[in-house]
Amino acid sequence: MSRIQARFEALRRAGRKALIPYVTAGDPDPQTTVPLMHAMVEAGADIIELGVPFSDPMADGPVIQAACERALRHHMSLRRVLEMVAEFRRDNDETPVLLMGYLNPIEAMGCAEFSAAAQQAGVDGVLTVDLPPEEAGELVAGLRTHEIDPIFLLSPTTTDARVARIVEQAGGFLYYVSFKGVTGATRLDVDAVAEKVGHLKSIAALPIGVGFGIRDAESAARISQVADAVIVGSALVRHIAESTDHPETIKDKVAEELRAMRAAMDAKQPAAAVS
Amino acid sequence: MSTPTEAMAPPHFTDLPDANGHFGPYGGRFVAETLMEPIEELRQAYEKLKNDPDFQAELDRDLHYYVGRPSPLYHAERWSNHLGGAQIYLKREDLNHTGAHKINNTVGQALLARHMGKTRIIGETGAGQHGVATATVAARLGLECVIYMGAEDMKRQSSNVYRMRLLGAEVVSVESGSKTLKDALNEAMRDWVTNVDNTFYIIGTVAGPHPYPAMVRDFQAVIGREARQQIQAQAGRLPDALIACVGGGSNAIGLFHPFLDDRDVALYGVEGGGDGIETGRHSAPLCAGRPGVLHGNRTYLMEDDDGLITETHSISAGLDYPGVGPEHAWLKDSGRARYVSVTDNEALQGFHDLTRMEGIIPALESSHALAYATKLAPTMRRDQIIVVNLSGRGDKDIHTVAAHEGIEV
Incomplete structure (x- = not known):
């Protein structure tokens, strides 16, 4: 069983929902990232999603674009992201780590070489934003060979026929994009998400995480009532952006935001109180 | 059904792309999931109109009387x-x-947009020629038009920026990355994924996800x-x-x-x-x-x-x-x-x-x-x-x- 599967299984038994924070690796500088990952675990993160900085992050809004630019100023690269995961793994062998990024840096390294290096570093899942299942054969084969879950996106425009095709290739969990738009936008409609996620659960067996537009403890809690996982990115990266002059304060600010989300989510789950 | 000989014969260059938009190993569709279904709808709409004599006659008329x-x-x-x-x-x-030459393509895509019932046109531009050609056809059809242009290019091509504004387009200055055409394309993609219900993205060149490379080529x-x-x-x-x-x-x-x-x-x-x-x-x-x-x-x-x-x-x-x-x-x-x-x-x-x-x-x-x-x-x-x-x-x-x-x- 993969670390991601094991984590969802344990959460299900405990009656809790997964909290998945996203930060861009190397933002605002490479020294910040690994300590920040540990701080997020301590604050209640169940899975860590690490963004691989890319020069042309087409699916991201201004907050994560700026994060990529800050990281790239420090010459971050996919190889250095893998080094960070390996460093994190020295002190944490349990928390799943998921990479989120764009295809070109992976292709530049080579799908097979990347998959092997990612497994070696301790990566558990890879989400490639601009790689739909139609084109994903080579990378998915590489990831599967190295026991890494290929994570795929679903969106409000995804038809049932496409869901079936995506589920064939997907592992770990399904990442439902809550609205039509880019990361960090403010268009979250919880009722619409609930309806779509309910439908997806009826046709797909994997756990379903919801991301895009979750900005605070309240929206995290509401989404946790309808989904298996809550993914939060821009709301955390915003704290990093505000603290680039004092990177030593970033850990505390991000952890504080996460703890509030964790508490609000757990309060909505009756089973969590008894576990 | 093709005989083995036919199957092994090299394809005519004009047969490409294949059904999935591939030219040999190139092309294809590499976009976020939200855009996959809208792009497929676009492909179907284009395939249907491409062989429609009325659409072709309309396009030919525009190319003759409007483009010259x-x-x-x-x-x-x-x-x-x-x-x-x-x-x-x-x-x-x-x-x-x-x-x-840019207008050959924008005239065609604008007709397609109208047939698909889209009310808003977006585009990206480098030199400003495609932006002007897009703003031009949007003005003619009475469609809302937003053009993304790198801040660096806006400085280099200020007269085209003014032309687009005269034509009623909103020109958005793109300040990210290198502030040129590639960043304008990123920004147009972000707009498209956000407003995909009412918006038609007129890509100005033979790139982008299938069917754009084939469709723009056909128009050019x-x-x-x-x-x-x-x-x-x-x-x-x-x-x-x-x-x-x-x-x-x-x-x-x-x-x-x-x-x-x-x-x-x-x-x-x-x-x-x-x-x-x-x-x-x-x-x-x-x-x-x-x-x-x-x-x-x-x-x-x-x-x-x-x-x-x-x-x-x-x-x-x-x-x-x-x-x-x-x-x-x-x-x-x-x-x-x-x-x-x-x-x-x-x-x-x-x-x-x-x-x-x-x-x-x-x-x-x-x-x-x-x-x-x-x-x-x-x-x-x-x-x-x-x-x-x-x-x-x-x-x-x-x-x-x-x-x-x-x-x-």
Whole structure:
């Protein structure tokens, strides 16, 4: 069983929902990232999603674009992201780590070489934003060979026929994009998400995480009532952006935001109180 | 059902792309999941209208009465004699409405947008020619229009920015990344994914996710179809070579495509060599890049060892792009077309040569094709023929040329 599967299984038994924070690796500088990952675990993160900085992050809004630019100023690269995961793994062998990024840096390294290096570093899942299942054969084969879950996106425009095709290739969990738009936008409609996620659960067996537009403890809690996982990115990266002059304060600010989300989510789950 | 022999026979170049939008290993669809279904709807709508005689008649009418087609094929005799080799004919896309080939495509896509019931048009632009051509057709059809343009390009092409605004378009300055065409494309994609219900994205070149490379090519292929008839009418035979500049590659593929199966016609695509390929400051992915994935398709890209897209340079804003249409990538690998580059300075010389010798001020993009013609023509016989695509007029570039020469206009 993969670390991601094991984590969802344990959460299900405990009656809790997964909290998945996203930060861009190397933002605002490479020294910040690994300590920040540990701080997020301590604050209640169940899975860590690490963004691989890319020069042309087409699916991201201004907050994560700026994060990529800050990281790239420090010459971050996919190889250095893998080094960070390996460093994190020295002190944490349990928390799943998921990479989120764009295809070109992976292709530049080579799908097979990347998959092997990612497994070696301790990566558990890879989400490639601009790689739909139609084109994903080579990378998915590489990831599967190295026991890494290929994570795929679903969106409000995804038809049932496409869901079936995506589920064939997907592992770990399904990442439902809550609205039509880019990361960090403010268009979250919880009722619409609930309806779509309910439908997806009826046709797909994997756990379903919801991301895009979750900005605070309240929206995290509401989404946790309808989904298996809550993914939060821009709301955390915003704290990093505000603290680039004092990177030593970033850990505390991000952890504080996460703890509030964790508490609000757990309060909505009756089973969590008894576990 | 195909016999084994047919299955093994090499495909005609004009058969591509395949059903999934692939030109050999290039092309395809590499976009976020939210766009996959809308892109498929676009493909279906286009496939249906492409073979609809009423739609084609409507398009032909617009191309004739609004764009001014057919554009002339002009024998540049004085310039040909000066170079002392092959006879050079210019396909005068600069004489189209709005001054470049870009309108052939925007007229077609705008008709498609209207048939699909979309009320809002977005586009990206580098030199501003595609932006102007998009704002023009949006004004004519009464559609809302937003154009994304890199902040750097807005400085270089301020008169085109004003033209777009006169036409009623909102021009959004893109401040991210290198502030040029690739960043404008990123921003247009972000708008599209957000407003996909009512918005039609008119991509200006033969790149992007399937069906854009094939669809834009089909709309631009009118250039080559006309040129093929015109040269036969004027010279009694097909040309020996075609030359066109390549940024994304829409004017080049438009000229080349109807000649792809005429194997005796040599095809030359000319990329922006900037300060010279050896300096690294250029916009020549086919000459000096490698295959990768950007903006929805697999193609040749300018990227570093980590797969990050590198900044490009060309004196011509329309060539300043790190990728290229996937069909060009395929034509390069298959050897059917040859891709070369000329430097900024060589392009400027081509600009001046044509202006002084033929009384035609060419766009800096097209000047790259002209500069390569000055190299190729003298190596050929006087009874041989080159057709150069004069893809746009140079009025928009006079400030750039003047500034480069230290002149204040």
